[in-house]
Amino acid sequence: MSRAESDTTPWATEQEQILGDLDVRVDQGLTVQEAQARLERFGPNVLTDFRATSWLTILWRQLRSFIMFLLAAGAALSFALGDHLEGVAIVAVIVLNAMIGFVTELRAVRSTEALRELGSTETTVRRSGVVRRLPAEELVPGDVVLFEGGDVITADVRILTASRVEIDESMLTGESIAIEKKTDALPTDTAVAERNNMLLKGTSVAKGSAEGVVVSTGMDTELGRITALVQTATDRRTPLEERIDALGRVMGWLCIGLVTIVGILGAIGGKDTTEVVKTAIALAVATVPEGLPIVATLALARGVLRMxxxxxxxxxxxxxxxxxxxxxxxxxxxxxxxxNRMSVTDVVVAGDDMRPTTIAIPTSMEVADLGERVSALLTAAALCSDASVSRDENGREVRVGDPMEVALLVALDRIGLDREQVLVNEPRIAEEAFDPDIKMMATFHRHADEFRVIVKGAPGAVFPVSRFVRAGSGTVAFDGRQLESWRAENRRLAAEGLRILAVAERAARSPSEPYRDLTILGLIALSDPPxxxxxxxxxxxxxxxxxxxxxxxxxxxxxxxxxxxxxxxxxxxxxxxxxxxxxxxxxxxxxxxxxxxxxxxxxxxxxxxxxxxxxxxxxxxxxxxxxxxxxxxxxxxxxxxxxxxxxxxxxxxxxxxxxxxxxxxxxxxxxxxxIEQGRIIFRNIRSFVFYLLSCNVSEIITVGLAAAASAPLPILPMQILFLNLVTDVFPALALGVGDSGRGIMEHPPRPKTERLLTGRHWAGLMGYGLVMSAAVLAGLGIALLVFEMEVKRAVTVSFLILAGAQLGHVFNMASATSGLLVNEVTRNPWIWAAIILCIGLLAAAVYIPVLSEVLGTEEPGKEGWLLVLTLSLVPTLVGQSMRAVRQVARRLGRPR
Incomplete structure (x- = not known):
């Protein structure tokens, strides 16, 4: 049975009890019939996905915001009043904003899909006394499985027998060195990374072999538990999303308040219901920053390209x-x-004075330059290893095996030697795999009419079984004084965080008893460098x-x-x-x-x-x-x-x-x-949000004051949509991709609670909104009262004044410390391109018949263009004057 149903701590249970609980014999394994029955009972050995979120749910998430509801209400009212064109335009805005978020959220299930792919392999299994290869999906609790070097572990397995097996668990536990495995039971509270009698699904065999019994499959495995964690871990909203949502709620409640006030005033004044509703729609459209999601997305995309x-x-x-x-x-x-690649940094050999001498291994040097003792040391170490380094058909290096042994092969290659060539003259005929108890391994090589035994392992293990040390052309006794000097050098290198290997050899008549009467060749220091x-x-x-x-x-x-x-x-x-x-x-x-x-x-x-x-x-x-x-x-x-x-x-x-x-x-x-790009983008986003909302505020004040004075609407709902989605968006986008200046990485990160716009920003955008609104209302009044224009032409003039004022307002976005004429805004070529484009679009709105009909505009005449050119400059002149005053005050040492 599985861990989910019985014993949940197989690492702490003796082998006999586990086999009894699972009702299986090691020499026979499960019968084919029993295995099939358990497969039907426990299900396939796969990582099961939870119920995926439907695309309808994802789409609903994009449509449920407060601003979307307000736009939908505005569209409904437009359709109810018979203004289908205006209703379609508002619906188009809703669809455009919704699709931006919808496309990106479809990636939510990819983590689980990637985890599931780890199960697509085969495993060696003993069933009915016969060893066979079966798809990993068919493994069941109680299966007796066999693994060897290079195999991927396909279920959680309790080890029964192990032959010098080492497991690469770095992808599951984070452990960088292959883990030595044993068979003894462990304490119940043993951490996952220390359960050295378990083979865990998703890990792999670095060396050796093992036989064990499956105790968990599918979602009951440690890897399955991680899958569940990935599925249940919640996606947190980013700070930008939270700030924009908060801003949307503020604008939404402002919209409701203004519409309510207009409705009350209209009812008290006995105004026509249709006009009141149209005014309310105009206010709603003016309040909602329709272009904000679009500009934010495109500005972020620009940052993505930079990154x-x-x-x-x-x-x-x-x-x-x-x-x-x-x-x-x-x-x-x-x-x-x-x-994540170990490398040989130093070797220690006996010097001419018979004392251990440390030599740094260079990137490339001839064998003769390193000396015969060093080359003999590295050659022996490479021979006594099971790793391989080769190149594929594309010439790319392929490394297989324990990272430490790979490093030994690389070091040998760096001094111009090839292990395969050495093996031709000294072929390996036997091996004693690494034993974690004695911390050594040995290989046996045929050398002339005898055997060469090479041993490598921990210095504390190799030193006691050594009698000599290679020095010059011969050997010297490895006596007490030599032992102490070599131990001291070992301690010195270990204190630097290096992993130390001792390498020794001896000649033998037969390939047996490797760990005695050895001659030390030297020490090798390895590191996994930062x-x-x-x-x-x-x-x-x-x-x-x-x-x-x-x-x-x-x-x-x-x-x-x-x-x-x-x-x-x-x-x-x-x-x-x-x-x-x-x-x-x-x-x-x-x-x-x-x-x-x-x-x-x-x-x-x-x-x-x-x-x-x-x-x-x-x-x-x-x-x-x-x-x-x-x-x-x-x-x-x-x-x-x-x-x-x-x-x-x-x-x-x-x-x-x-x-x-x-x-x-x-x-x-x-x-x-x-991180730097993120900070720049936030500053840019703050800049264009300030710009967009100050434009929105100018529209709100313009429509609101006109409604309060019972004057004609200075700007129509479709004209507001045109401004918000066209002439406002392009300058804002140019601000979003501009240079925010230097020194941004010299400040601490913003507090998470910091709003996108502070109180100071709100005061500033209200001030600019009032100035732009004043210019528009002044132009409307002059057009109607002084030049006695018809309402449609006067509204066209006020529309163009507002558009021009908003375009000029972009120059007010320069930082307070930058120059008046040369700054990050005027140096931004995208700003000039946006202004030229918007001027062309405004001309099209007036002179192209189809667009003019949709927007309700007409040719303003000479008097109208005169009003547009003069009054639209007012906000820019006011803003630049305020910047000049601040800079003069700063130079005089006064507060801002």
């Missing part, structure tokens, strides 16, 4: 801005801060007020050494890392453990659930959290985070599909670029 050129691929547009407000980055270690640009990138994050926190499945000392080497922590802070268990304990303490968690920069031995809990902890503190990862174990946190960032080259498909952004070059430094 793509810097190798940051964004899958969700709003994620760009989220990076700009990021305050905490949770990052994995292996493959993110480090290269990425070359990681220190600078972390320093840039810290300067920008962004905390970087390492969350890894590796052991604490290893994680702390990497953290110190990349300046994530100081050397004096070593020993302060928290394990997953300690993390859980501190979370359970509540406020008592809060300070300790916030002060910690390294979390080790964490599982996927603990990563999620740490992520939720930071989010509960009000932090905007970015999660960086590349493995299956990172997927839930990538999905739950404010923004998930996956590695493109080394990242698994699961991680990439769960993420909002993918680093195509796998460089942490790209995140710094992304």
């Amino acid at each position: 793509a050129r810097r190798n940051a691929l964004v899958e969700q547009l709003s994620a760009v801005e989220t990076l700009g407000s990021t305050s905490v980055i949770l990052t994995d270690k292996t493959g993110t801060l480090t290269e 990425r070359t640009d990681i220190v600078e990138s972390i320093e840039h994050c810290q300067a920008a007020g962004v905390d970087v926190v390492m969350v890894t499945g590796d052991q604490g000392p290893t994680a702390e050494h990497i953290a110190a080497s990349v300046k994530l922590i100081e050397e004096d802070d070593k020993g302060q890392a928290l394990t997953g268990k300690e993390l859980q304990a501190l979370l359970d303490e509540g406020e008592a453990g809060k300070e300790r968690l916030l002060a910690t920069r390294v979390f080790a031995r964490t599982d996927p659930e603990q990563k999620l809990k740490l992520l939720s902890f930071y989010q509960a503190q009000g932090e905007v959290v970015a999660m960086i990862g590349d493995g299956v174990n990172d997927a839930p946190a990538l999905r739950q985070s404010d923004i998930g960032v996956a590695m493109g080259k080394r990242g698994t498909q699961v991680a990439r599909e769960a993420a909002d952004m993918i680093l195509l070059d796998d460089r942490f430094s790209t995140i710094v670029v992304a």
Whole structure:
């Protein structure tokens, strides 16, 4: 039976009891009939997807906003009054905005689809006493399975026998080194990363072989549990989405208030109901910033293109801005801060003075330059390994095997030697696989008429079984003084965080008893180096007020050494890392453990659930959290985070599909670029939102004051839609893609609670709105009273004045510290292109008959154009005058 129905801790249960519970014999396995019955009972060994969200549900999410309801009400009233053209135009706006969000949300189920693909393989199974290969989907609890090097584990398996087996669990637990597996039962509370008697679905065999019994399949496996976490982890709304929604609610309630006031005043004044409704519709259209979603989306898309050129691929547009407000980055270690490739950095051989001498391994050097002792050491180490390094048909390097052994082969290649050529003269005839108990392995090679035994392992294991050390052309006794000097060199290198291997050899008459009377060839030091640009990138994050926190499945000392080497922590802070268990304990303490968690920069031995809990902890503190990862174990946190960032080259498909952004070059430094772009985009968004809403306010005031004075509408609903979707959008878009200036990364991230527009911004846009409205109403009054124009021509003049005033208003968006004539707005070529385009569209609105008929415009005449050219400049002149006054006041040392 499965873990879901009986024993939930197979790692803590003795083999005999597990086999009894599962009713299976190791030598026979399940019968074919019993296996079929269990398959029908437990179902196929696949990762089951939850009920997918329908496309109708996704579409409804786009239509349920407050602003959409107001626009729908306006469209309904237009149709009811017989103005079908106006109603169709408003409906078109609704559809356009809805489709923008609909298209992007269809990606929601990709994480689960990627996880499911891990199950498409075959497994060696013993059934009815016969060993056979079967599709992994057909495995059931109780199946006896066999795995060897290179196999993918296709279910959760309790190990029964193991022959020097090592498992690569980095994609599930985050552990960077292949894990040695045993068969003994473990304590019940053993963490997932330390259950060394289990083979977990989704991991792979790095070396050796194992036989075991399936205890869990499908969603009952650890990988299935992660799938459930990915499915249940909620997608959080980004700060930009929250700010725009809040802004929409403010404008929505303003619209309701204005429409209510107009209705009450109309009823009191006895006005015609149709006119009152038309005025209400005009106010509603003027209040709603129809162009805001379009401009925001296009501005974000522009930011996405910029980032793509810097190798940051964004899958969700709003994620760009989220990076700009990021305050905490949770990052994995292996493959993110480090290269995920071990390399030989130093070798130790006996010098001419018979003492151990450390030699750094260069990138390329002839064997003769390194010396016979060094070449003999690296050759022996490469011979005593099971990894391989080759090139495929495209000439790309393919590395297979344990990263440490791969590093030995690469080191041999770097000094100009080839293991395969050496094996021709010294073929391998036998092997003693690595034994974790004695921490050594051995290979036997035929050499002339005898055997050459090569041993590699931990120095503490090799030293006691050695009698000599290679020195010069001969050997010297490995006596007490030699032992102490070699131990000292080993300790020195280990203190630098390097992994040390000892390599020794001896001649033998037969391939047996390898671990005695050895001659030490030397030591080899290996490291998994940090990425070359990681220190600078972390320093840039810290300067920008962004905390970087390492969350890894590796052991604490290893994680702390990497953290110190990349300046994530100081050397004096070593020993302060928290394990997953300690993390859980501190979370359970509540406020008592809060300070300790916030002060910690390294979390080790964490599982996927603990990563999620740490992520939720930071989010509960009000932090905007970015999660960086590349493995299956990172997927839930990538999905739950404010923004998930996956590695493109080394990242698994699961991680990439769960993420909002993918680093195509796998460089942490790209995140710094992304954060900077996010901040620039937010500043640009604030600028064009200010511009759009000040234009909307001018329309609201214009229509509202005219209604209060019982004057003709200065601008018609269709004309307002034209302005909001055409002449307002293009200048706003140009603002959205402009340069926001320097020094943006010298400030801390914005608080998550900071509004898109502050009180100061609202006061400013109200002031500009009043100025533009005054210019429009003045033009309407002069056209009607002084030039005695007909209402249609006068309305055309006021429409053109408002359009011109809004176009000129874009120059008021320059920062207060920039020049009056030369600034980020006037230097932006897109601004000038937008103004020229809008002037052409305004001319078309007047002189093209079809468009003129739709908008209700006509040729304004000389007097009308004179009013347009003079009054439309008023807001620009006022705005630039205010900027000039502020700059003079700043130079004189007065407050702004």
